[in-house]
Amino acid sequence: MQSKSRFLQISTVSEAILHIFFGIVTLACLVPLWAVISISLSDDNKIRQSGYRLWPVKWSVKSYEFVLAQGAAIVHAYALTIFVTVVGTILCVLVVSLYAYVLFRKDFKYRKFFTFFGFFTMLINAGLVPWYIVCVNVLRLKDTIYALILPYVMNMWYVLIFRTYLSMSLPDSIIESAKIDGAGEFTTFFRIVVPLVKPGLATIALFAAITYWNDWWLPFMLVESEKLYNLQYLMYRVQQKIQYLAEIAAKISVVSNSPFKDLPAESARMAMAVLGMGPIVLAYPFFQRYFVKGLTIGAIKG
Amino acid sequence: MKPKKLLVGMLVVAFVLTSVIGVMTGFGASSSKLPYVKLTWYVIGTPQKDWDLINQKVNEYIKPKLNAEIKMTMFDWGEYNDKLQTKIAAGEPFDICFTAIWTNNYRTNVAKGAFLPLNKPGNDLLSKYAPKTKKLLGDDFIKGASINGILYAIPANKEKAHNWGFIVRMDLVKKYKLEDMFKKVKKLEDLEPYLKVIKQKEPGIYPLGAYAGESPRFLLDWDKVVDDDVPVSLYPNNKSTKIVNELEQPNTKALFKTVRKYYLAGYIRKDAASVTDWMSDLKAGKVFVMPQSLKPGKDAEMSISTGYQWKQIDITPPVMSTREAIGSMQAINAKSKNPERALMFLELFNTDKYLNNLVNFGIEGQHYVFKDKAKGIIAPGPKAKDYSPGLGWMFGNQFINYIYENEDPNKWKNFEEYNKKALPLLSLGFNFDDSKVKTQVAACKNVWKQYIPMLETGSVDPDRYIPQAIDKFKKAGVDIIIKEAQRQYDEFLKKTGRKK
Numbered sequence: 001m002q003s004k005s006r007f008l009q010i011s012t013v014s015e016a017i018l019h020i021f022f023g024i025v026t027l028a029c030l031v032p033l034w035a036v037i038s039i040s041l042s043d044d045n046k047i048r049q050s051g052y053r054l055w056p057v058k059w060s061v062k063s064y065e066f067v068l069a070q071g072a073a074i075v076h077a078y079a080l081t082i083f084v085t086v087v088g089t090i091l092c093v094l095v096v097s098l099y100a101y102v103l104f105r106k107d108f109k110y111r112k113f114f115t116f117f118g119f120f121t122m123l124i125n126a127g128l129v130p131w132y133i134v135c136v137n138v139l140r141l142k143d144t145i146y147a148l149i150l151p152y153v154m155n156m157w158y159v160l161i162f163r164t165y166l167s168m169s170l171p172d173s174i175i176e177s178a179k180i181d182g183a184g185e186f187t188t189f190f191r192i193v194v195p196l197v198k199p200g201l202a203t204i205a206l207f208a209a210i211t212y213w214n215d216w217w218l219p220f221m222l223v224e225s226e227k228l229y230n231l232q233y234l235m236y237r238v239q240q241k242i243q244y245l246a247e248i249a250a251k252i253s254v255v256s257n258s259p260f261k262d263l264p265a266e267s268a269r270m271a272m273a274v275l276g277m278g279p280i281v282l283a284y285p286f287f288q289r290y291f292v293k294g295l296t297i298g299a300i301k302g
Numbered sequence: 303m304k305p306k307k308l309l310v311g312m313l314v315v316a317f318v319l320t321s322v323i324g325v326m327t328g329f330g331a332s333s334s335k336l337p338y339v340k341l342t343w344y345v346i347g348t349p350q351k352d353w354d355l356i357n358q359k360v361n362e363y364i365k366p367k368l369n370a371e372i373k374m375t376m377f378d379w380g381e382y383n384d385k386l387q388t389k390i391a392a393g394e395p396f397d398i399c400f401t402a403i404w405t406n407n408y409r410t411n412v413a414k415g416a417f418l419p420l421n422k423p424g425n426d427l428l429s430k431y432a433p434k435t436k437k438l439l440g441d442d443f444i445k446g447a448s449i450n451g452i453l454y455a456i457p458a459n460k461e462k463a464h465n466w467g468f469i470v471r472m473d474l475v476k477k478y479k480l481e482d483m484f485k486k487v488k489k490l491e492d493l494e495p496y497l498k499v500i501k502q503k504e505p506g507i508y509p510l511g512a513y514a515g516e517s518p519r520f521l522l523d524w525d526k527v528v529d530d531d532v533p534v535s536l537y538p539n540n541k542s543t544k545i546v547n548e549l550e551q552p553n554t555k556a557l558f559k560t561v562r563k564y565y566l567a568g569y570i571r572k573d574a575a576s577v578t579d580w581m582s583d584l585k586a587g588k589v590f591v592m593p594q595s596l597k598p599g600k601d602a603e604m605s606i607s608t609g610y611q612w613k614q615i616d617i618t619p620p621v622m623s624t625r626e627a628i629g630s631m632q633a634i635n636a637k638s639k640n641p642e643r644a645l646m647f648l649e650l651f652n653t654d655k656y657l658n659n660l661v662n663f664g665i666e667g668q669h670y671v672f673k674d675k676a677k678g679i680i681a682p683g684p685k686a687k688d689y690s691p692g693l694g695w696m697f698g699n700q701f702i703n704y705i706y707e708n709e710d711p712n713k714w715k716n717f718e719e720y721n722k723k724a725l726p727l728l729s730l731g732f733n734f735d736d737s738k739v740k741t742q743v744a745a746c747k748n749v750w751k752q753y754i755p756m757l758e759t760g761s762v763d764p765d766r767y768i769p770q771a772i773d774k775f776k777k778a779g780v781d782i783i784i785k786e787a788q789r790q791y792d793e794f795l796k797k798t799g800r801k802k
Contacts, residue, residue: 224375237378238380240378241379244379244383246515246578259347259379260607
């Protein structure tokens with residue numbers, strides 16, 4: 001008979017195999033991250049000579065100095081990104097949870113219509129140019145801070161997830177008893193429902209926070225003034241520039257070399273990536289405690 | 303009081319003709335009669351910290367002259383093309399934008415009808431609102447920038463030709479006493495003894511710069527008919543009007559053989575075929591000789607942007623090709639609400655020394671200081687890093703630009719001589735329409751990516767790989783492209799009356 005593991009009802013051998021397997025998976029996630037950090041702390045000329053290493057070659061914090069010397073732009077973009085993420089996440093969670101709660105209530109008359117209304121837009125959308133025209137000409141979002149927040153506030157996908165979660169974890173009788181005790185609709189929602197579905201809210205909040213934090217698409221489409229460039233977009237722009245100049249080097253060098261003058265070095269790019277990861281990495285442990293059980297869609301009712 | 307009378311007379315005439323704009327002997331109308339408008343202008347470059355401040359100064363200056371203000375927006379190199387394509391697709395009514403063969407593509411936009419035609423017969427806006435600019439550019443250059451005989455954007459007035467050659471690191475030349483190379487090097491093969499010296503004495507340096515996309519291959523200076531990465535070309539000396547596959551030509555083979563020899567001798571970076579970022583090697587001081595597209599003062603420009611002293615060796619003679627003409631232009635949006643005023647602004651911008659230099663160099667005493675005001679020689683000022691776009695080649699008219707003190711004070715004079723010396727190619731103004739051969743062009747571009755970087759850096763043996771590449775190009779349909787190009791080109795030659 002094989003010995004049993006101390007923790008689980010499986011044999012030590014299988015446990016060892018599992019541990020090794022997940023150890024490798026973990027490493028596969030961590031090593032690239034480590035490489036980025038180590039390159040960002042290396043001397044750029046040394047990288048050029050000896051290639052990438054997993055340990056900083058010729059320690060140097062020059063790249064961080066370079067990035068921070070872009071000074072105002074980076075710090076400003078940081079602040080903007082944090083602001084947009086916080087405000088956007090709060091709004092998104094509010095809108096999504098309210099919409100989902102209404103769809104969850106079986107006694108809501110127009111439930112079917114609003115479910116379809118949201119679902120339809122999820123499946124069929126008009127395409128990029130109409131979206132752009134609506135944002136710019138109808139909503140007048142161009143070059144405003146709202147452009148970075150509003151387009152992501154309502155997300156039907158989150159609504160469907162959250163509605164499913166509600167119908168799985170909230171018995172209808174709770175709503176009824178609240179009604180009998182004389183609570184109005186808003187009291188019911190904020191005082192009774194919200195405390196009970198914190199894990200669901202946390203999940204939506206995490207989704208939204210990551211979406212906002214990692215977004216470069218909105219500034220790319222809707223923003224023109226540097227003041228409203230967020231962190232990811234600044235980085236995206238550097239990346240684009242490097243790629244683009246490599247592509248058209250021959251064409252443009254006939255005109256001028258000025259674009260090549262201000263290309264950031266390899267280590268500076270990595271430094272930007274490290275700075276860009278910063279706070280959002282810390283968001284995970286913060287939300288972690290709410291994930292009691294995973295959220296699944298359409299799982300079998302237990 | 304003659305002038306007054308004249309003015310009154312003019313006013314009466316203008317009134318009778320009910321025209322809003324009285325054109326007085328080639329000048330635009332005085333601003334008092336023009337309604338006040340706001341223009342928008344999009345350009346490409348590395349965004350500058352004091353951009354808005356300069357924009358404000360520009361507005362202060364043009365308001366009394368044109369009764370207009372302009373909002374200037376600069377997008378970074380990588381984003382400009384996408385941003386402008388979105389705006390054009392959505393039909394935004396901006397007024398002026400930068401366009402070229404390498405971004406916000408001029409030909410494609412004209413085909414879409416995105417730009418306003420500037421000299422349509424019967425509506426010659428250019429002569430009416432920008433006569434001085436028209437004169438500055440000259441007929442040859444305007445022809446080069448025209449599509450089917452009509453101009454859709456105003457090229458920058460700069461060097462109107464290009465030639466190819468090398469730039470050489472002066473500190474190493476002095477160190478090893480190689481000064482005689484400036485007399486002796488007339489072609490690629492002449493470099494050998496000098497590369498040898500550097501190879502022996504400076505182990506950390508690549509004697510010859512050859513990279514994917516920037517290599518000695520350009521010394522052949524093919525006049526490309528379709529695109530840079532399609533081997534369909536004309537000989538660059540007007541010798542013949544026959545379009546050929548450049549890989550099949552003996553001079554291509556000879557050049558690749560020489561490069562191969564240099565590669566085997568260790569003069570070229572080992573992994574060059576996969577490296578495109580040659581500029582960082584130049585900046586890191588790792589290259590001795592680099593092939594470059596040249597113009598007068600290119601070496602000084604490179605010295606400024608790399609931090610090492612360079613000197614240039616001209617190899618090919620200067621030619622004026624369509625590439626230069628459409629390498630850097632400002633177009634007026636077909637959906638612009640005030641195209642006349644936009645053109646008047648460009649006219650002012652191309653001819654007004656103060657305005658042009660304000661946008662190019664910033665504010666005197668802050669971003670630059672005068673070393674010699676009469677000659678227009680300047681040096682970076684205390685706040686130079688907040689505003690130094692370095693885009694003279696894009697902004698209008700280089701001949702009225704100031705010159706940095708570490709550049710040749712005769713730079714513009716040299717430019718003019720260079721422009722005069724240049725041979726206008728017969729193909730000037732020929733724009734190939736690839737609509738019938740799009741698939742073949744795309745296929746050829748893929749083959750190019752596969753073979754040319756290896757060949758141009760000497761990484762593989764040309765005797766074996768050139769035939770292979772030619773075969774692949776044939777399979778991709780290069781001959782179909784050549785046939786179509788030849789047909790269009792013959793038609794073009796007939797239409798323009800250019801015959802050899």
